Amino acid sequence: MKKIVAWKPLPADVLSYLQQHVQVVQVDPTQHDTFVAALRDADGGIGSSVRITPSMLEGATRLKALSTISVGFDQFDVADLTRRGIVLAHTPDVLTESTADTVFALILASARRVVELADWVKAGQWQHSIGTAQFGVDVQGKTLGIVGLGRIGGAVARRAALGFNMKVLYTNRSANREAEEAYGARRVELPELLANADFVCLQVPLTSETKHMIGAAELRSMKKSAILINASRGATVDEQALIEALQNGTIHGAALDVFETEPLPADSPFLKMANVVALPHIGSATHETRHAMARNAAENLIAALEGTLATNVVNREVLVR
Numbered sequence: 001m002k003k004i005v006a007w008k009p010l011p012a013d014v015l016s017y018l019q020q021h022v023q024v025v026q027v028d029p030t031q032h033d034t035f036v037a038a039l040r041d042a043d044g045g046i047g048s049s050v051r052i053t054p055s056m057l058e059g060a061t062r063l064k065a066l067s068t069i070s071v072g073f074d075q076f077d078v079a080d081l082t083r084r085g086i087v088l089a090h091t092p093d094v095l096t097e098s099t100a101d102t103v104f105a106l107i108l109a110s111a112r113r114v115v116e117l118a119d120w121v122k123a124g125q126w127q128h129s130i131g132t133a134q135f136g137v138d139v140q141g142k143t144l145g146i147v148g149l150g151r152i153g154g155a156v157a158r159r160a161a162l163g164f165n166m167k168v169l170y171t172n173r174s175a176n177r178e179a180e181e182a183y184g185a186r187r188v189e190l191p192e193l194l195a196n197a198d199f200v201c202l203q204v205p206l207t208s209e210t211k212h213m214i215g216a217a218e219l220r221s222m223k224k225s226a227i228l229i230n231a232s233r234g235a236t237v238d239e240q241a242l243i244e245a246l247q248n249g250t251i252h253g254a255a256l257d258v259f260e261t262e263p264l265p266a267d268s269p270f271l272k273m274a275n276v277v278a279l280p281h282i283g284s285a286t287h288e289t290r291h292a293m294a295r296n297a298a299e300n301l302i303a304a305l306e307g308t309l310a311t312n313v314v315n316r317e318v319l320v321r
Contacts, residue, residue: 002305005038007047008069014294018046021302039063046301054080065304069297071095071152071284072233073314074206081315088314089300092151094292095284100155102283103231106255107144107199109277110227112136116274137198137225137252143167145197147213148204148232149176149185156201157183169193194221199229206233216241219250227253231283234259243269246276257283 002022007029010018018024027038029050039045040059045052048069054077057063065087068075073090081088109115113136120126120134144160146153149170160166161183168185170176171193179185194200200222204210214228215238222228228251230237239260245251253275259268262281270276284290296312303309313319 002043003041004044004046004301004305005035005042007035007045007050010046010294010298011291014291014298017295018298018302022305044301044305046297048297049075051075053077057081057084057086065089065301065309067297067301067304069290069293071099072205074233076314078315082318085318087304087309087318089297089304089309089312090314091293091296091300092312094296095289096151096155098286098289099152099231099283100159102257102279102285103152103156103201103203103229104159106229106231106257106277106279107201107227108139110229110253110255110275111139111199115277139166139199140164141166142198143169143196145193145200146170146185147190147193147200147202148172149179149187150203153201153203154179156203157185161185169197190218191221194218195223197226198223199227201229202232202236204232204236206235210236212236212238214238214242216245219245222251224249225252227251227255229255231257234262239270246273253277255279257281 004018004022004024006024006026015024025038025042027035029035029047036056039056043062044065046067046069052066052075063086066076066081067089069091071090071092073088076088078088117134144166146157146168149157149172153170154176157168157170157179161168168183169188170179170185171190172187175187176185202214213236219241228242242254246254255277256270257279258281264270264278270278284293300309300312
């Protein structure tokens with residue numbers, strides 16, 4: 001029977017499913033040497049939120065497939081896995097709707113100052129009718145700029161256009177005809193999007209091209225009234241530039257579910273800013289979605305080991321060898 005390493009706790013039914021097909025070795029990834037030794041003796045692996053470096057795979061000659069319980073795969077050196085002939089699978093579909101919900105929650109929370117004013121009420125400061133000092137800004141009818149109109153971006157566009165009558169601008173490597181026809185989305189270059197959007201929403205993977213794609217120059221090109229929304233990867237934004245832009249009033253605010261360093265350090269300036277909504281990377285964090293992701297990742301892994309996986313493959317070139 002083939003052997004796999006699981007470096008993240010799995011729901012009981014998902015673990016049972018895996019055990020029907022393979023021997024499962026569960027490891028604590030913080031025990032580095034034990035983790036690496038287990039990988040060297042395994043045919044596959046499943047988990048998330050742990051960086052798997054090339055050095056950790058030296059000597060893992062049996063390893064044929066890794067399955068991440070996430071849509072993002074920046075914890076892996078994909079080129080190295082491809083060179084070794086190791087399939088990398090991910091879960092891009094099952095988290096689309098819950099993550100889009102989180103994105104829109106960030107839009108609404110930042111526009112209407114939900115977190116700030118909830119804390120204000122709990123602190124006992126609501127002692128008379130509110131005035132302009134507590135006003136927010138409208139979401140309905142505004143312009144939403146989506147950087148990266150893939151699955152999640154498309155789901156956000158649907159909520160924006162159909163639910164809030166928003167105009168949708170987007171940038172993408174290729175045109176999204178479905179979003180254009182169904183939601184009136186208009187494809188533009190990034191400078192035009194930044195200059196015209198009331199809300200700029202990042203929905204791109206972290207790559208060498210997207211790292212710090214939003215920096216000081218891009219922030220200066222946005223409206224002073226604009227709000228930056230990031231639920232993709234923290235390093236797509238130059239955080240120091242964003243902090244300065246927020247402090248200087250270059251943009252109105254930011255709503256962030258991801259950061260360059262996670263968990264967010266206790267001394268982060270973001271924590272002291274009233275115009276920042278900061279969440280602990282909860283994009284797909286619902287009971288239903290996380291369970292579906294784990295099941296999907298398990299099915300991906302078994303199919304990869306059996307040589308039948310045709311979808312959800314990051315490095316498809318391995319399949320054609």
